Amino acid sequence: MKLEKSNLIVTRSYKEVYQCEDSIVKVFAKSHPKSAVFNEALNTVRVEETGLAIPKLKEVTQIDGKWALVIEHKDGKTLEEMMKVDPANIEKYMSDFVDMQLAIQEKQAPMLNDLKEKLARQINSLTVLDATRRYELRTRLESMPKHTKICHGDYNPSNVIVGKNGKMTVVDWAHVTQGNASADAAMTYLLFALKSQENADLYLNLFCKKSDTPKQYVQQWLPIVAAAQLEKDNELEKDFLMKWIDVMDYQ
Template sequence: MKLEEKDLIVARPYKKVYLSGDSVVKVFEESHPKKYVFNEALNQAIVEETGLNTAKVQEVSQIDGKWALVLERKRGKTMEEVMDEDPANLEKYMDQFVSLQLEMHSKQAPMLNKLKDKLNRQISSLTAISATTRYELHTRLDSMPKHVKVCHGDFIPSNVIVGEDGSLTVIDWAHATQGNASADAAMTYLLFALKDQKKADMYLRLFCEKSDTALQYVQRWLPIVAAAQLTKHNDLEQDFLMRWIDVVEYE
């Protein structure tokens, strides 16, 4: 498969994403562990079986010695682009976004990794916080109800494709797990808040209204998912995330 720079649509430190005909090709840097590439492909294949509208896996291969994931191309704009282009209708789009997330949470996929296990591993790996804080986070996580709902783990508007016919496709399932929907919502809230607090607040209000979930319950997950996000070692996010993690200490 020949890829050209003109077809590059996304560049991250660990991957580049290209358009290639009716496919999207993710090419991962050599430093990105092979197990993560295959896990993302497996997650994608598992989610396909739930009936959710997503981009199907076509191939896992190597390109110039680097692992690559080839996916079905879904044409359209991201919901982030749609929101930015029509800010007057932001609430309408946010309502659609939340409804799509609730549809996802209505599904089950027993082969996905368990969210609680993943969060426990992430908390244990953190060296930027004290042992006391890690203990408090583990204790809180252990006290939260166990669910088996499909959770995306990175559910943001840039991971939703809006087709010309209005169809909505959820992409990028690298962080998918089965677990508690409110934990997934807490992560979405944090990811919004890192960029735009107004959108974050609108999102959380609509999620709680449409799912009949207490705001306080979602908020109890915030220190836990902030710790998980901290493991990505993004220096620009660290101060913001540490403020949420510190909530555990004074509650």
């Protein structure tokens, strides 16, 4: 498969993403673990098998000596784009966004990795937090109920494609696990709060209302998922995430 730079749509430190006709091609850096590539492929297929209408995995291959995933391309605009150009309808878009997340969380895929185990590994790996703070976070995590709902792990409007017929498709299942829906909601809240506290609050209010979940319960997950996000070592997000971890001091 020959890729042209003109088809490049996303660049990250560990991957490049191309759009080629009816496919999205993720090409990973040679330094990216082979196991992580195959894990993403396997996770995508496991979500496919639940019946959720997601872009299907077509192929795992190598391009110029780099591992790559070829995934079905879905035409449309991202929900993030639509929210930006039509802010007057933000509440409707957000309501649809939450409905889609709840539909995903109704599904189960028993072979997916466990979310609590993943969060524990991420917290244990942190060097920016001292042993006492890591222990406090792990203790809180262990006390939280263990569920088995599908959790996208990076559920935000940039990962929701809206087709011309209005149908929404959720993409990028690299971080999917099975676990507690409120932990996934806490992650989405943080992703919104990085850009807009107003949108974050609107999202959380709608999620809690539609799922009949106490807001305080989602908020209990915030220091945990904020700490897990520190693993990405993104300097632009570090101060923001540390503030949410510090919320533990007065909860």
